[in-house]
Amino acid sequence: MAFRGKVWKFGDDVNTDEIIPARYLSFTDPEKLAEHVMEDADPSFPGKVSKGDILVAGKNFGCGSSREHAPVAIKGAGIACVIASGFARIFYRNAFNMGLLILESPEASDKIREGDVIEVDQKLGIIHNTTSGETFQVTPIPAFMDELLSDGGLVEHIKKSASPR
């Protein structure tokens, strides 16, 4: 499964307060949260992001709070995936659990520029930058995480692997 999208670039240590500030945590609706996605990192972002766009960031993306509103807001905005040189651990879990595609690639994070158009081949673990012509490898994910993804998240995984009480 491959897809193509335009890149929005962010720096290191993007925290969940920037992804979705606490003043919007009284909402749970993905569309409502999406209206404020990345607002405290870039106030103009919710107005300019389009469905299918891709976020590329530096190290420790999603650090801070455990709020699942953060991956929900990103997914709600139609962002196809997040590529970073690394992710904070709770965000990492949350993304897999609720089915937001995230990819680790320090090289891609370093070299891809804002506005580049990139192609992601999830199956092959390859990111191709159509703007620069470069190709990057994605850090492979543990087999269990792969299983979670192919089941469609933690809820589906639980339904599949254990009989509900």
Place this chain on the structure above:
Amino acid sequence: MGMTISQKILANHSGLDSVKAGDLVQANVDIALANDITLPLALKPFEDAGGKRVFDREKVVVVLDHFNPAKDIDSASMLAKSRAFAKEMGLVNFFDVGDMGIEHALLPEKGLVGPGDLVIGADSHTCTYGALAAFATGVGSTDFAAAALTGKCWFKVPETMKFVLNGTLQPWVSGKDIILEIIGRIGVDGALYKSMEFAGEALAALTIADRLTIANMAIEAGAKNGIFPFDHITNEYCSGRFKRPFKIFETDEDAEFAEVIQLNLSDLEPVVAMPFLPENVRPVSEVKEVRVDQVVIGSCTNGRIEDLRIAARILKGNRVAKAVRLIVFPATPAIMLQAISEGLIQDIMEAGGAVSTPTCGPCLGGHMGILAKGERAISTTNRNFVGRMGHPESEVVLSSPAVAAASAITGHITNPSDIKLVQ
């Protein structure tokens, strides 16, 4: 090869003799916690997974502490949903206005978490309970939903970083300064995915309050958990309070550490973390002219009775600076009552401070102390990210209760030893 405390707790709860860093385990949890922000988002996954009832009515704990008492109609609706869930599930450990305290102060105080426990919480500061020799870590709402339903959670067994604390703390230096100093050294991702284990001769002089503060901020270094070994201080705190049997685990002599970091506490002076990351740590002496508009004392990091005693000792007989707003949040009702009986609330209020019912409110920019554009707070909380306490162009400086109280009196970042104490 030997195991660390964290690895032993994970092995024990997974029915395994041993685990090593990198293993994936499916473990039974002793407590699964959520709050009024994270529970509403867990309801749909809980239902979607076929949830009709929780795995254990005593072990699924809900504390409505973030936007409670409700700050607006939207948060009131979230609180209502949370209350309905707690009622429907018949949760025994459900805490609402009146009984409610800030979750990570409340659970240890109520004896709901203790030595050897495996705790997950849909709140990143769940790592606080590592102070009691428990393995405790923050997760999201979906993980909580899964654990509330099945009693299980999956974990990747973390590597361990060991922090060896030696020496003696100087006056007005506390657990908050220790953890800020550590984060300043290793950075906000310095312990990413790892366990932070605290050791060394200085532990013998570190109170449970200090340990709770230190473990609380392990997440600010990216850690999975922070953990202290069980000793007589843990025993004294948990005895008569923690109802389940203690499970005591010790790190093996031949356990492997990803890194060992030494810290001499005798060299430590009061520090603060300047905006906009907890790793921007400076000695107070370097930033003491920086002015503040608001001072917040409280939170899951520093809202315990020991913290209020320190603040009140500095504030007693002094006066909060004219243009400064001091807001104090005792973390639980029991702490508030204790502070009243010790006269601390009177000291704080006579100095010009405001005292509130427990809430996480200002720490995350929720309510009860939001900053306007251009304003700066010094706060005993745990995060100073952009916009954390309000407007994206406001600032938060993190400090200990002692530094916060001293700064309230002068209106700028102040070393407590520069304040004249009034007896």
